[in-house]
Amino acid sequence: MIEKQFVISGSEGLHARPASKLVGSLAPFQSDISLIYKDKTVNMKSILGVMSLGVAPGSSVTVRADGSDENEAIAKVEEVMKSEGLAE
Amino acid sequence: MAAKLSGIAASDGIAVAKAFRLEHPVLEAKKRRITDTGAELSRLDEALAASRRELEEIRERTAGEIGEEEAEIFSAHLLVLDDPELIGPVKDKIRTDSVNAEHALDETASGFVALFESMDNAYMKERAADIRDVTKRILSHLLGVTVPNPSLIREEVIIVAEDLTPSDTVQLNPVYVKGFITDIGGRTSHSAILARTLEIPAVVGSRSAMETVKEGDLLIVDGSAGEVIVRPDDQTVADYTEKQQTLGLQREELSRLAAEPSISADGHRVEIAGNIGSPADAAKVLEHGGEGVGLFRTEFLYMGRDALPTEDEQYEAYRSVLEQMDGRPTIVRTLDIGGDKKLSYMPLPEEENPFLGIRAIRLCLQEEDLFRVQLRALLRASVHGKLKIMFPMIATVDEFRRAKAVLLDERDKLKAAGVPVSDGFEVGMMVEIPAAALMADAFAREVDFFSIGTNDLIQYTMAADRMNEKLGYLYQPFSPAVLRLIQNVIDAAHREGKMAGMCGEMAGDERAVPLLLGMGLDEFSMSASSILKARAKLAETSKADMEARIGDILSMASGEEVLEYLDGLK
Numbered sequence: 001m002i003e004k005q006f007v008i009s010g011s012e013g014l015h016a017r018p019a020s021k022l023v024g025s026l027a028p029f030q031s032d033i034s035l036i037y038k039d040k041t042v043n044m045k046s047i048l049g050v051m052s053l054g055v056a057p058g059s060s061v062t063v064r065a066d067g068s069d070e071n072e073a074i075a076k077v078e079e080v081m082k083s084e085g086l087a088e
Numbered sequence: 089m090a091a092k093l094s095g096i097a098a099s100d101g102i103a104v105a106k107a108f109r110l111e112h113p114v115l116e117a118k119k120r121r122i123t124d125t126g127a128e129l130s131r132l133d134e135a136l137a138a139s140r141r142e143l144e145e146i147r148e149r150t151a152g153e154i155g156e157e158e159a160e161i162f163s164a165h166l167l168v169l170d171d172p173e174l175i176g177p178v179k180d181k182i183r184t185d186s187v188n189a190e191h192a193l194d195e196t197a198s199g200f201v202a203l204f205e206s207m208d209n210a211y212m213k214e215r216a217a218d219i220r221d222v223t224k225r226i227l228s229h230l231l232g233v234t235v236p237n238p239s240l241i242r243e244e245v246i247i248v249a250e251d252l253t254p255s256d257t258v259q260l261n262p263v264y265v266k267g268f269i270t271d272i273g274g275r276t277s278h279s280a281i282l283a284r285t286l287e288i289p290a291v292v293g294s295r296s297a298m299e300t301v302k303e304g305d306l307l308i309v310d311g312s313a314g315e316v317i318v319r320p321d322d323q324t325v326a327d328y329t330e331k332q333q334t335l336g337l338q339r340e341e342l343s344r345l346a347a348e349p350s351i352s353a354d355g356h357r358v359e360i361a362g363n364i365g366s367p368a369d370a371a372k373v374l375e376h377g378g379e380g381v382g383l384f385r386t387e388f389l390y391m392g393r394d395a396l397p398t399e400d401e402q403y404e405a406y407r408s409v410l411e412q413m414d415g416r417p418t419i420v421r422t423l424d425i426g427g428d429k430k431l432s433y434m435p436l437p438e439e440e441n442p443f444l445g446i447r448a449i450r451l452c453l454q455e456e457d458l459f460r461v462q463l464r465a466l467l468r469a470s471v472h473g474k475l476k477i478m479f480p481m482i483a484t485v486d487e488f489r490r491a492k493a494v495l496l497d498e499r500d501k502l503k504a505a506g507v508p509v510s511d512g513f514e515v516g517m518m519v520e521i522p523a524a525a526l527m528a529d530a531f532a533r534e535v536d537f538f539s540i541g542t543n544d545l546i547q548y549t550m551a552a553d554r555m556n557e558k559l560g561y562l563y564q565p566f567s568p569a570v571l572r573l574i575q576n577v578i579d580a581a582h583r584e585g586k587m588a589g590m591c592g593e594m595a596g597d598e599r600a601v602p603l604l605l606g607m608g609l610d611e612f613s614m615s616a617s618s619i620l621k622a623r624a625k626l627a628e629t630s631k632a633d634m635e636a637r638i639g640d641i642l643s644m645a646s647g648e649e650v651l652e653y654l655d656g657l658k
Contacts, residue, residue: 015211017160017164020160020163020164020167023167024163024167027170042173043172043173045172046171046172046173046174047164047167047168047171048168048171048173048174048200048219049171049173051204051212051215052200052203052204054207054209054212079394079432079433082432083391083393083394083432
């Protein structure tokens with residue numbers, strides 16, 4: 001299991017468009033991927049789960065991946081976060 | 089009896105037409121016991137597959153007919169449709185409770201709708217509508233019920249609905265649908281956003297329209313005031329029709345200009361072009377009467393992806409723009425990254441002063457392979473229109489010569505390989521560094537054209553980071569220092585018989601247009617939505633009159649003084 005922290009930048013937080021890109025890119029992974037914000041943990045492959053967190057700009061989130069391709073999954077999250085301007 | 093309803097002004101304009109009530113069938117999700125869970129699960133899977141096909145079709149059509157951005161909502165719908173946190177529990181419920189798919193779906197989805205509706209953020213509340221829309225679609229397939237299709241309407245109407253789902257909204261044909269009213273929704277709901285894109289007047293959140301309005305009632309929608317008049321008397325209809333005509337005339341006056349050339353009051357012709365960031369933007373430039381593309385920012389090809397774009401991908405994008413512009417001049421700026429624009433897959437070293445660092449042409453000359461791919465794609469596309477290649481951030485004549493040499497080298501190689509390349513493409517530079525503006529006479533002998541990038545020229549002239557809000561007062565387009573540099577560039581170009589254009593924010597500024605006309609600027613490039621206003625401004629300005637004032641303006645002591653003087657001319 002691995003974890004990585006991200007600080008969500010951008011003016012809108014984790015809204016529909018970037019959230020869709022993130023969730024959409026994670027479907028192929030075997031690993032369980034969760035997004036943790038404040039004290040809530042949701043399935044990161046679920047658009048409803050991710051959006052229900054209402055992550056505000058400037059807040060810190062943790063991504064946890066657990067499974068055979070956990071390293072690749074975290075790398076993907078990081079890449080999409082950057083390309084969507086969600087994290088530095 | 090006339091009745092008046094008020095709601096939220098969602099999209100400007102006035103519409104007068106008969107009411108068309110758009111009612112969704114009640115999708116009953118009554119609980120039933122089932123015995124064959126396997127069959128129930130496959131019934132659900134079939135409904136999901138049918139919904140997926142429909143959504144994919146709507147997404148494609150929306151992308152083609154309205155725009156890529158508007159189509160994104162359906163990508164989100166597709167994700168909801170496959171959401172493991174939605175579909176997983178539905179399937180569990182069917183298995184463990186032995187209930188029908190409709191009930192299992194309705195219960196699970198209602199939980200999410202309630203969750204989103206309870207959030208204290210308007211944007212999140214609106215997302216509940218997306219979940220409802222997707223749920224309705226799946227339910228209609230489970231129940232074999234047809235959902236009403238507003239695209240079939242064939243007379244002028246105003247749609248009245250409790251709410252319009254995003255799928256309803258994209259099916260509204262603006263030829264027949266003159267406006268709409270919904271009882272719920274806010275300014276940021278999809279339907280409101282789309283109404284503004286389609287320029288249909290709309291009032292949302294009217295609460296009681298469904299209760300008050302009967303099918304066929306005459307309605308007036310005032311989308312600017314957020315008001316609806318139901319069954320108005322003749323006098324009211326006459327008043328609003330007049331108001332509507334006045335609004336229409338103002339709009340028409342501007343759109344009439346779309347087909348006109350850009351000519352000053354005393355008959356001097358210039359070119360007004362558009363700035364674009366992707367091939368899709370070219371259509372907007374043409375729609376607003378742009379006479380060319382004065383700046384095609386190619387960064388979009390490189391950003392928001394995992395790897396460098398291939399030569400073919402780039403070629404397709406350039407060809408698309410050139411073909412759409414159909415022989416009109418099209419200036420493509422080569423890659424301008426570094427500074428505040430970074431690529432995830434191409435890490436650049438951290439710099440103390442990124443705006444003074446390795447960006448744009450500096451980077452391209454260091455990473456020549458990257459540069460050559462883009463140049464080849466451009467050269468191959470050159471046969472499809474009037475291509476003008478522009479290098480950004482040129483500081484010295486040597487940089488321009490080196491960049492041009494790489495370009496010509498690629499041209500020769502392509503020609504040797506038998507690939508057709510136009511002989512008519514031009515090579516120019518962006519003037520955004522004060523050193524280049526001062527040395528414009530030396531550059532003018534070597535380039536085919538100049539385009540002044542005012543955003544950077546101002547920040548480099550004033551030595552003030554334009555991202556730093558506290559230094560906002562130094563961002564002065566009208567500073568005589570900036571104006572003298574601009575004048576120097578225009579004069580140098582004209583002495584060599586070359587074109588001087590401008591593609592920064594300033595070119596579309598209504599106060600700057602008369603000034604730049606007087607200074608002799610040949611081409612003004614701006615965002616598509618500014619083109620018509622700039623053309624109208626130009627038509628009422630005399631070039632000779634402004635020209636006579638330039639000497640005085642350039643001798644002024646401050647930008648404030650220049651602005652005050654320009655404001656006094658009105």
